[in-house]
Amino acid sequence: QVQLVESGGGLVKPGGSLRLSCAASGFTFSDYYMSWIRQAPGKGLEWVSYISSSGSTIYYADSVKGRFTISRDNAKNSLYLQMNSLRAEDTAVYYCASGIADNWFDPWGQGTLVTVSS
Amino acid sequence: EIVLTQSPATLSLSPGERATLSCRASQSVSSYLAWYQQKPGQAPRLLIYDASNRATGIPARFSGSGSGTDFTLTISSLEPEDFAVYYCQQRSNWPQFTFGPGTKVDIK
Numbered sequence: 557q558v559q560l561v562e563s564g565g566g567l568v569k570p571g572g573s574l575r576l577s578c579a580a581s582g583f584t585f586s587d588y589y590m591s592w593i594r595q596a597p598g599k600g601l602e603w604v605s606y607i608s609s610s611g612s613t614i615y616y617a618d619s620v621k622g623r624f625t626i627s628r629d630n631a632k633n634s635l636y637l638q639m640n641s642l643r644a645e646d647t648a649v650y651y652c653a654s655g656i657a658d659n660w661f662d663p664w665g666q667g668t669l670v671t672v673s674s
Numbered sequence: 675e676i677v678l679t680q681s682p683a684t685l686s687l688s689p690g691e692r693a694t695l696s697c698r699a700s701q702s703v704s705s706y707l708a709w710y711q712q713k714p715g716q717a718p719r720l721l722i723y724d725a726s727n728r729a730t731g732i733p734a735r736f737s738g739s740g741s742g743t744d745f746t747l748t749i750s751s752l753e754p755e756d757f758a759v760y761y762c763q764q765r766s767n768w769p770q771f772t773f774g775p776g777t778k779v780d781i782k
Binding site for chain 2: 591600601602603606615617651657658659660661662663664665666667
């Protein structure tokens, strides 16, 4: 069964850092691109970052460029998001998603909540 | 950036009724459009991809149509479990993926 499980969320002060992880199972992780997508409380979905299957190609949304770093470890079937210089507007549930379904976002993890507040 | 607009914002219907949701793109996305369903407290789930293809395990009552800038998600006969928020998403402008603001389908 294909499964994605995020972890690492929590409460952090503005300007702080946090590292999210996404553990994948049930599929050949190294064959597929991965992305992070976030959802602020009561709001819609916002794509955050993309990493190719090999990790050689990476993209970011303008809203996080220069502050967030996506990476993956194919040997550990894991995806990461290093978040630095966090702002209140980064408060959201962060989902990891794979491109298994013909390069669309599917499946998604259950999400991990990041709260940036003093 | 390609902006997606969804209408209506809220659709109030009864079980058994037909639901028609619209998604409009600010420029052509060809057929690179998907629909997702999200229920409260859950992650989104892929319903339709490439504008009209049902994802694995999605019931036949869900159908998608359109190309270019205008797209439609139709639920032929609403089941109780279909009341949720629906988002469209484009990947034409790879990898600047964008989502629409969502349409909430609630019980009338």
